[in-house]
Amino acid sequence: MLKKKQYVCLNCNHIGFPKLTKKGSKKTEIFWWVVATPIAIIYSIYRRIGSKKICENCESENIIVLAKKN
Numbered sequence: 001m002l003k004k005k006q007y008v009c010l011n012c013n014h015i016g017f018p019k020l021t022k023k024g025s026k027k028t029e030i031f032w033w034v035v036a037t038p039i040a041i042i043y044s045i046y047r048r049i050g051s052k053k054i055c056e057n058c059e060s061e062n063i064i065v066l067a068k069k070n
């Protein structure tokens, strides 16, 4: 099972779980799924590659994952 890791934001000092951001828009993706499926697949992959974790509070990319001590 995959558990979300907590992070601390270097920008606003918020501690929480990261938000995943994707490139492009969901609307555009749906549009391509309706109009041209092959383009939609490429667009979907493109969005996934461009995804990154951001702070849920201030949407900054300056976050560090808190290491779990065993």
Ligand SMILES: [Zn+2]
Binding pocket: 009, 010, 011, 012, 013, 014, 055, 056, 057, 058, 059, 060
């Ligand atoms: Zn933040």
